[in-house]
Amino acid sequence: PTRLQLYVECAELLLWEWERLRAERARLRESADEFIQRLQAPGLQRDHLQSALDHAVYDAHALPGQAADAPADIAEDTLRQHLTACIERTGLPHHEAIGRAQRFIDEYLRLRNGLIVPSGEGAFQTPHRSFQEFLAARHLAVNRIRGFTSEAPALVRQNYDLWQEVFLLAVGQAGLNNAVDAIDRLCPTTLPQTPEGWRCLCLAGRALAELGLPKVRRDEKGPELEKRVQVLLRRTMQDVDEHDTPHAPHRVPVRTRAEAGEVLDELGWLPDDLDAFLPIPDPARPAFWIARYPVTNAQYERFIAAKGYEERRWWSDAGWRWRMKEHNVAWRGEGPVTKPEYWDDPRFNRKGYPVVGVSWYEAEAYCNWLTEQLQEAGCKMQVIGAGGEIGNLSLATCVVRLLTEEEWLLAAGGEGRGKDEDRFPWDPPGQSTWQLPEKERAARIQARANVWESQIGGPTPVGMYPAGASPCGVWDLAGNVWEWTGSWYDEKAKGVRVLRGGSWHYRRRHARCAYRHRSSPDSSYYAIGFRVVVSPGSP
Numbered sequence: 001p002t003r004l005q006l007y008v009e010c011a012e013l014l015l016w017e018w019e020r021l022r023a024e025r026a027r028l029r030e031s032a033d034e035f036i037q038r039l040q041a042p043g044l045q046r047d048h049l050q051s052a053l054d055h056a057v058y059d060a061h062a063l064p065g066q067a068a069d070a071p072a073d074i075a076e077d078t079l080r081q082h083l084t085a086c087i088e089r090t091g092l093p094h095h096e097a098i099g100r101a102q103r104f105i106d107e108y109l110r111l112r113n114g115l116i117v118p119s120g121e122g123a124f125q126t127p128h129r130s131f132q133e134f135l136a137a138r139h140l141a142v143n144r145i146r147g148f149t150s151e152a153p154a155l156v157r158q159n160y161d162l163w164q165e166v167f168l169l170a171v172g173q174a175g176l177n178n179a180v181d182a183i184d185r186l187c188p189t190t191l192p193q194t195p196e197g198w199r200c201l202c203l204a205g206r207a208l209a210e211l212g213l214p215k216v217r218r219d220e221k222g223p224e225l226e227k228r229v230q231v232l233l234r235r236t237m238q239d240v241d242e243h244d245t246p247h248a249p250h251r252v253p254v255r256t257r258a259e260a261g262e263v264l265d266e267l268g269w270l271p272d273d274l275d276a277f278l279p280i281p282d283p284a285r286p287a288f289w290i291a292r293y294p295v296t297n298a299q300y301e302r303f304i305a306a307k308g309y310e311e312r313r314w315w316s317d318a319g320w321r322w323r324m325k326e327h328n329v330a331w332r333g334e335g336p337v338t339k340p341e342y343w344d345d346p347r348f349n350r351k352g353y354p355v356v357g358v359s360w361y362e363a364e365a366y367c368n369w370l371t372e373q374l375q376e377a378g379c380k381m382q383v384i385g386a387g388g389e390i391g392n393l394s395l396a397t398c399v400v401r402l403l404t405e406e407e408w409l410l411a412a413g414g415e416g417r418g419k420d421e422d423r424f425p426w427d428p429p430g431q432s433t434w435q436l437p438e439k440e441r442a443a444r445i446q447a448r449a450n451v452w453e454s455q456i457g458g459p460t461p462v463g464m465y466p467a468g469a470s471p472c473g474v475w476d477l478a479g480n481v482w483e484w485t486g487s488w489y490d491e492k493a494k495g496v497r498v499l500r501g502g503s504w505h506y507r508r509r510h511a512r513c514a515y516r517h518r519s520s521p522d523s524s525y526y527a528i529g530f531r532v533v534v535s536p537g538s539p
Helices: 003-025 032-038 046-062 076-088 094-109 129-143 145-158 160-171 176-186 195-211 222-238 254-266 297-305 317-326 360-376 405-411 438-446
Strands: 117-120 123-125 277-279 289-291 380-384 390-394 399-402 482-488 497-500 517-519 528-530 532-535
Touching (some): 003 046, 003 129, 046 076, 046 129, 076 094, 076 123, 129 145, 129 160, 145 160, 145 195, 160 176, 160 195, 176 222, 195 222, 195 254, 222 254, 297 360, 360 399, 360 532, 399 482, 405 482
Parallel strands (some): 277 380
Antiparallel strands (some): 117 123, 289 532, 399 532, 482 497, 497 517
């Protein structure tokens, strides 16, 4: 069931079925419907009373000065007012209707339900603020349906924090056309440049995800709205203009960019060139092609779906022993390893984000699996040309593997040692962001890489930082996640592998080209991922 369906079912249970369950335990026979009949209001039904209660909750929610993290008090006078109006519509005179309303409050709300309960003298509350927001949303979407498409976006703009959750819960109850129209009015028509515009754009995206894109596409406006929202979210996430050129200096706060990335991921967006490779020219070394991005959860999911953990042929002897019994049980659990360590953690398993929690052995097995996939396709792969166009390239033979430390440095645009030791991957030859004054240095790094100082608190989409691309066009070489390489940290000792690039959990100095990190092959930290290269040859 969807989140909205759960609220509907829980609210129904607490308001009407709560009484039935309590009555059965107390061996009482009167149901909620029988109680309503005893009010002796001709034609009065649950739905009528429910609408009146929703209206009262909406009024309480709209009052200024309430705490943002707790239910608001619903005045008994407000409940009585809306219940009286509801009962009057059955034909009873006002003085009788108000008596029936008070009776419903005293005998039913006070004693027989769990949704709107006494909270003090002359006041009631919902058991949790989320129920208050759901009931307010139902009133906005159902009882005020004629003005919903204009009123709901206006409320969000008036007080975003108060109405954002109500808006999300309301669009699912307002009917498809009304919901799409409301989202269309909320979403900016051009690239937003203000905090209000960014918030409304992100909320519009979340609302589309709440409705579900297959449903949205059935509406006449749906496809165009979906496209507009995704384009504006992508440009906000990447902090680029309408020509996809990165802003300089940056304009969108990095945490706003991260939020836009989360919403894009909820909408299923992935870069068009997710599976593409870039040639790395170097006359001193054999040709190789590097993946533009680190391996994402969406890509790694294909490996799992292909029974990558069960197929022995994709694992080295050491990797298979690790998978079956030599892994750290405290990290990976009892029994054979069947997925990355954080695969089921919502903080780390978004589709367009780099896969984390993978050991060196898992990265190696993925490469062996992908080698087989490419070979079965005739070693045909997507490549990005000098002008940024995506094309296809076929090799006579091919192997997918982890890049060496030297290849990582080449992709980052330099050797990373000596005069270049303070370079970042995006720096042109002879220039170093690290040498800038502190304020400018911090701003430039955080606009180009997800590092600890960004305070995002986790990985970000691999397509978030176009300004952080290396001169040859490789993204995310600095920050986000450490990348396993195929190189030993010490060629003589050969105990640990080199990690490169820094991560969201490490400070910006660790993202410099000069910084070498290391870890044992069995490590599966939540800040470690990997990237692959393709080279001619056989496994």
